[in-house]
Ligand SMILES: NC(=O)C1=CN([C@@H]2O[C@H](COP(=O)(O)OP(=O)(O)OC[C@H]3O[C@@H](n4cnc5c(N)ncnc54)[C@H](O)[C@@H]3O)[C@@H](O)[C@H]2O)C=CC1
């Protein structure tokens with residue numbers, strides 16, 4: 061098909077011209093550079109790098125991917141020192157996403173083919189340190205996009221309910237709508253969505269992105285977000301029988317149990333490219349208020365008490381976020397289906413914390 065006609069038909073650039081002919085490298089790699097092309101097709105399993113892997117979500121993701129692809133195929137990385145059990149559970153490497161050369165070195169030396177980019181400063185800590193959030197969430201993302209484009213990686217970058225703002229439809233928020241967030245975290249995530257999609261259409265980068273709700277997990281501490289209360293409540297209910305909530309009782313937000321979140325992440329990464337009508341999807345599971353969560357906890361911990369001491373910054377952020385997510389495109393395109401609703405979430409979290417508390421008491 062003649063070049064101009066293909067363009068008029070809306071073919072993407074990379075299907076028209078070979079990537080290298082376009083001078084693909086956003087880092088100005090010489091046109092005759094020998095692109096590292098160890099793509100997924102070279103191997104039975106992807107070779108995976110997870111950035112920011114020592115936060116709330118990364119270790120669980122590494123466990124899931126190692127079960128699927130083998131222990132040594134998945135490298136966890138962060139700028140923090142890993143606890144012993146993480147260090148001994150599989151490959152770990154120091155990686156600062158602000159250091160582009162070192163990122164490239166890891167990707168080349170370890171022959172990485174899939175990258176899960178989890179490094180970030182979340183909403184509340186981001187507001188407390190805007191310049192660091194801007195560096196990590198925006199400059200760091202640029203490094204990740206460039207290294208992924210140069211080395212033909214499949215790239216997953218999580219976005220969030222925080223990528224929406226007070227002018228977005230909130231109940232529910234659809235995939236495509238006005239996005240004018242008022243936090244540096246949200247702004248950086250909208251930037252990530254747009255840049256990833258731009259690299260996809262411009263350079264053929266295999267960019268995949270899910271907007272996560274607030275994620276609830278038992279095995280690690282939350283990293284400074286607005287939805288952290290829904291994690292902390294389980295620690296405090298099992299340890300002290302009471303909890304002081306920093307959001308108002310009726311603040312409704314979309315939430316998800318970590319197993320659903322990590323499964324969604326793996327599923328979208330494994331989905332055939334032709335099934336993806338978009339590159340950024342909402343994924344949802346449940347939606348509740350602190351009051352509703354406390355009522356559900358009360359069914360299992362009869363002495364449980366919740367009090368409220370509202371943090372104005374977190375409350376303002378929460379009030380600007382969606383109350384519900386419309387994730388019908390994810391369900392239609394690649395079969396997304398959540399397993400955990402509020403009752404299963406609460407039972408699971410209390411069981412996990414209860415057994416921890418029993419182990420602690422016994423030792
Ligand atoms: N936890 C949640 O509820 C949600 C998380 N997400 C996204 O999922 C991803 C992972 O989230 P969490 O694990 O909860 O975050 P977290 O805040 O717990 O962990 C982030 C990690 O990034 C690391 N990091 C910071 N600066 C770095 C740098 N310069 N180089 C390398 N690593 C650096 C930190 O050391 C930390 O371990 C983030 O991108 C977040 O925006 C999205 C929506 C909800």
Ligand SMILES: CC(=O)[C@H](N)C(=O)O
Nearest residue numbers: 182183220285286287
């Ligand atoms: C929903 C998120 O992105 C995160 N948990 C936060 O509250 O900042």
